[in-house]
Amino acid sequence: xxxxxxxxxxxxxxxxxxxxxxxxxxxxxxxxxxxxxxxxxxxxxxxxxxxxxxxxxxxxxxxxxxxxxxxxxxxxxxxxxxxxxxxxxxxxxxxxxxxxxxxxxxxxxxxxxxxxxxxxxxxxxxxxxxxxxxxxxxxxxxxxxxxxxxxxxxxxxxxxxxxxxxxxxxxxxxxxxxxxxxxxxxxxxxxxxxxxxxxxxxxxxxxxxxxxxxxxxxxxxxxxxxxxxxxxxxxxxxxxxxxxxxxxxxxxxxxxxxxxxxxx
Numbered sequence: 001x002x003x004x005x006x007x008x009x010x011x012x013x014x015x016x017x018x019x020x021x022x023x024x025x026x027x028x029x030x031x032x033x034x035x036x037x038x039x040x041x042x043x044x045x046x047x048x049x050x051x052x053x054x055x056x057x058x059x060x061x062x063x064x065x066x067x068x069x070x071x072x073x074x075x076x077x078x079x080x081x082x083x084x085x086x087x088x089x090x091x092x093x094x095x096x097x098x099x100x101x102x103x104x105x106x107x108x109x110x111x112x113x114x115x116x117x118x119x120x121x122x123x124x125x126x127x128x129x130x131x132x133x134x135x136x137x138x139x140x141x142x143x144x145x146x147x148x149x150x151x152x153x154x155x156x157x158x159x160x161x162x163x164x165x166x167x168x169x170x171x172x173x174x175x176x177x178x179x180x181x182x183x184x185x186x187x188x189x190x191x192x193x194x195x196x197x198x199x200x201x202x203x204x205x206x207x208x209x210x211x212x213x214x215x216x217x218x219x220x221x222x223x224x225x226x227x228x229x230x231x232x233x234x235x236x237x238x239x240x241x242x243x244x245x246x247x248x249x250x251x252x253x254x255x256x257x258x259x260x261x262x263x264x
Contacts, residue, residue: 003048003087004094014041015063017100018070022255023077023206025108026054026237027244028222031252032075035064043078048091052078054237061092067259072099079202081180086136090209097213103154103264104210105218105255109240110174110200111183111227113192119226120243122251123170124158125150125219128204129196132178136205137212144212151216157264158218161257167250172197174221176204185229199227218258222247 001009016039024031043051043059051059054076062073074092078084096104112119127150137144155171162169175191177183179201183191191199198221210217224243225235258264 003091004098006047007049007091007095008098010046011041011061011095012099015039015061015072016070018063018072019100020069020103020105020259021072021074021096021101022105023074023107025077025202025222027109027224027241028107028248028251029058029075030248031255032058032060032062032073034066034252034256035062035071035073036066038062038064048088050078050084050088052076053082054079067256069259071259072096072101077202077206080132080134080178080205081201086134086205089205090136093206093209093213097215102215104215105220105258106203106206107220107222108200108203109224109244110198110221111225111235112198112223112230113188113227114172114197115226115230117170117197117223118168119223120247121168121170121223122247122254123172123198123221123223124155125174125221126155126171127173128207128219129173129175129194130204132176132204136209142212144208146211149207149211149217150219154216154218154264157261158220158254158258161261162254165253165257167254169254170197170223174203174219175199177201182235183228188227188229191227198223220254222251
């Protein structure tokens, strides 16, 4: 029995399966409070997994309903920079697949590289650049097609939902670095040159495994701060969490709008 099967055998006894899953990034955990008929299990009770030590990640796997849709919520995630190997980082994606998940909404807190993007605000991810320095698919011949990593049809649903509830949403490329240190001014100049609109320290490993397992993916970044050198202001995780709280209402409205769509 492999690690995913062991974890699945524990999880399935505690929470319900669903077709839709959400991964909540730093400061975005308030969405989990919207779930009705809630069941949960702490990450540290799941074999092979772990709780994040980073503030803003509660570390629970939750099932319930939001906007009358059955969902599974990862309230927080663990990160590569915490010293976890890639296989532990993406274990929960494999468990979600065994729980019946076909559609994944993955979110994160990111730094805006574009000064024209308001902070705090939301950015719909239309593509990514992986510069974490590792890939969870290493170890197998997983030659997956990433030409539509962030589902084009689902991006239309997100934009329509944002328009309906009158929320401004940016759209762009997300670049992932390993962290945990924030980027230097020179690194952000590099990021901008490479064509990224936002930068962060997560998301890409989960998306890669989700695509390998046949899931359709929506990616949303909460732009909590401007990246280093964009404004000259110092960076802190406290700012990330505070900005997450500020944008939380719009974020929850947007997710409910997506889940309410008959096309999703």
